[in-house]
Amino acid sequence: MSKRTLASAVTAFTACAMAFGPGMSHASAAGDPGPSTQKQSTAFMRSSAAKSSDSKAAYDRIVKKLPADWQQRRDNARKRLGIESSPVENMLKAKLAKASAGTTAQAIDPTQYQCSATKLDGYVDSILEPVDTFNLLFLQLVGGLDIPTYDALLLGKPNNPAYALPAAYAPSLMTTFGYAQRFWDVRLNDVQLMAMHGTVFQDVNRVTKVIEFMYGVGPADAVGIAKDIISMVDSDPALKGGDHPIFTLNAFAFTGKGDPDPVIRKIPDKMIFGDGILAALKAIGLNKVGPRAVLGHEMAHHVQYEDNLFDSPLTGAEATRRTELMADGFGTYFLTHKKGVALNPTQVLQAEESFYAVGDCSFDSDGHHGTPNQRRAAASWGAATVAFSNNPNKVMPSLTLAKKFDKALPVITAPDAPTSVNAYRSLVVK
Numbered sequence: 001m002s003k004r005t006l007a008s009a010v011t012a013f014t015a016c017a018m019a020f021g022p023g024m025s026h027a028s029a030a031g032d033p034g035p036s037t038q039k040q041s042t043a044f045m046r047s048s049a050a051k052s053s054d055s056k057a058a059y060d061r062i063v064k065k066l067p068a069d070w071q072q073r074r075d076n077a078r079k080r081l082g083i084e085s086s087p088v089e090n091m092l093k094a095k096l097a098k099a100s101a102g103t104t105a106q107a108i109d110p111t112q113y114q115c116s117a118t119k120l121d122g123y124v125d126s127i128l129e130p131v132d133t134f135n136l137l138f139l140q141l142v143g144g145l146d147i148p149t150y151d152a153l154l155l156g157k158p159n160n161p162a163y164a165l166p167a168a169y170a171p172s173l174m175t176t177f178g179y180a181q182r183f184w185d186v187r188l189n190d191v192q193l194m195a196m197h198g199t200v201f202q203d204v205n206r207v208t209k210v211i212e213f214m215y216g217v218g219p220a221d222a223v224g225i226a227k228d229i230i231s232m233v234d235s236d237p238a239l240k241g242g243d244h245p246i247f248t249l250n251a252f253a254f255t256g257k258g259d260p261d262p263v264i265r266k267i268p269d270k271m272i273f274g275d276g277i278l279a280a281l282k283a284i285g286l287n288k289v290g291p292r293a294v295l296g297h298e299m300a301h302h303v304q305y306e307d308n309l310f311d312s313p314l315t316g317a318e319a320t321r322r323t324e325l326m327a328d329g330f331g332t333y334f335l336t337h338k339k340g341v342a343l344n345p346t347q348v349l350q351a352e353e354s355f356y357a358v359g360d361c362s363f364d365s366d367g368h369h370g371t372p373n374q375r376r377a378a379a380s381w382g383a384a385t386v387a388f389s390n391n392p393n394k395v396m397p398s399l400t401l402a403k404k405f406d407k408a409l410p411v412i413t414a415p416d417a418p419t420s421v422n423a424y425r426s427l428v429v430k
């Protein structure tokens, strides 16, 4: 069964799954790794530097109310929703893991710090700087960083102001969303577009519902845990009552269709933008095209859901790489097509390039989303398919486009794959 929630934002573009450490299995790449979290937890609890006594007290109270297998439940909740971390989230978590391990950071793969020179890395440092790291680690351990995501997935409604897109982005995202719904030849009018905000921490009822889902505990325990988590957030003024980008560094395409789990199956199709990912895009200079580029990629995942394009002879990392690269190609096709957003391809590719560069910091051994070069190639293939079409007014049926993509895939994933739009001319005019 394919992944249901395709995280993106930057995942859309970068593909990096930054590992917490060598012990992290591929299966847990989507969220907090089981075994290394245990390690992280232990190292952290022993740390003499643990100074957030309020948070520590709240943490102890929470753990007392949780079942013995709470860490597993927390990780399973993420798997159940099929959530994958964005590279920004992963970068944040890697930095937290480093902090928790103190100076003897053996649990950290040093190669992940190759990204130190990127703008995104600087951005993550800047948002972490004023925040108490140990407080954040406690929050992470108890699943606190996932609460806005789960809240929007489980409870979010497009007409509820609590999930409204930020005013600065709403017109552009809603217009582009409408374009995308009409552009593709599959049913996309049931996809709900909404935002997730860290201000969920100001609503004990919503946090309680998420805790019930995450840990399978009853409402009485859940409300106590929710209050303790909220007090952790409130203990650090830098977290602004949750309205801090740390909690919402992601964007998703979600479908529960066909899921054997009835709770998941009844969730409507969604596309969710976090405040944090929008802030990150702005901070790295991609405010103009970045959010729409993310939207194009995410909507491509919804096209894939509708067309059953997740079914292929490929499995595991190779299968994910195919659908991610296809979403890069489809997204660029939509953004540059006259009947789509009609953006200048050079501008689109430049914006995407900034995302792909983030991938350079990932050492992603399996390259399951595609390497930065493969992603550049997939995007250029999408732009070339528009640029060299005989009829610029015609939108190709999505299944035809997918067939063409599958034919191009071996070229796109070749070690020396060309990345210019022109290089794909001969491939797309055939």
Ligand SMILES: [Zn+2]
Residues within 6 Å of the ligand: 006, 007, 008, 011, 012, 297, 301, 324, 327
């Ligand atoms: Zn994706």
